[in-house]
Amino acid sequence: ELEFYSIKVQDGPLTSKLQHIQPGDEIILRPKPVGTLVHDALLPGKRIWFFATGTGFAPFASLLRDPQTYEDYDEVIITHTCREAGELVYGAEMIEQIKSDELLAELIGEENLAKLKYYPTTTREESVKMGRITDLMRSGEAFADLGVEPLNPETDRAMICGNLAFNLELKEMLEGYGLEEGANSDPKHYVVEKAFLD
Template identity: 70%
Template sequence: MTVTDPSPATPAQTGPAPALPDAATVTDVTHWTDRLFSFRVERPKSLRFRSGEFVMIGLLKDDGKPLLRAYSIASPAWADELEFYSIKVQDGPLTSRLQHIQPGDQIILRPKPVGTLVHDALLPGKRIWFFSTGTGLAPFASLIRDPQTYEDYDQVILTHTCREVAELEYGRRLVESLSEDPLIGEMVGGKLAYYPTTTREESAKMGRITTLMEDGTLFSDLGVADFGPETDRAMVCGSLGFNSDMKALLERAGLREGANSEPAEYVVEKAFVG
């Protein structure tokens, strides 16, 4: 699901192009597949956010009006730059253009972070699950680099399901780099479990994570025998169908949906691109 910007459109300008409102300069772009890319931008000095939140980013259209969508911040709250992980939609109003950005270009960034995938929306627990599909990995790329995640939980489990093996590469490289992270490297050891699966291309573990939960494969693979509201907390980010299926599974297991105003056992992202 995408979220459009409710603010008034910017009037068309004549003459030299003005600086973008709430502009952020692109510092790095990496293309992972023909459908996926990530990029980093300079972090506005005034921006404060909680790991797992999203902001509105975008570009100016030819008529000078802003075109914005909700993007989870993939970098942790302490990072000097902001990272984003995106799909490429060839006929998409935004990503058809956004995929061509280069270092030095500017994007619009509205510095008002919000979101439900934050620690404050969950009650204390023993084990936290990050369930993601596709670019729904982005908020968890932030959270698995946040010291609070490892301070709050004895075990952290990241699942990531994609169609093809190459689509797992961004997450795989990120997870592998954590042991060398100067801030959290020692905290991660022995706590983080990474569980990638594919649904189309053959890989070490195939299947939808929902199916692997229902038949018990996920829990047996990870040695988890006591999944339930007493010990487990969960965050979910993926397609609308995936989110709905996961909500049903988690509630069947006794977990209740939480929010910033009323923490509980699981939360689902309400705004998601890709």
């Protein structure tokens, strides 16, 4: 079973076709993931941050199921910021599935799945945690809530996938913490989804 979490872009290069796929249609998948959000683009570290807005959660759904994520890091943190609480449902359900998946627990190890921390926030509709993740990081509230130190290039690695303004703001923030942007050919401390940066 394949699952896609995306907005529908009428003339988008992928979603204009993807949204019309029907059961029984054939698709071609490559065995190795490609793009910016892959482990090979990061240097080894202790803690990985996945920063997402809206459907930017999608690429992290597979990384959160990847045993390498838990082998490579002592802590795995995913933040998901949306306008309304209903937009957080997919991510919350995915995290719950991952934490309760017996096969995944056997493959990865229950103790490793315990490394996973989920930090959802909303910016418009009232929820348990209100605010943009960037503001919550600036104030120190996010770090206090998660029980972790602020980002440090010695220990932290990050992947960013969200809207253009979010990606650019977070990129600037991470560089303020001393993290450097990496690529498959030049691994560093963080990577950004490039689809929105053209």
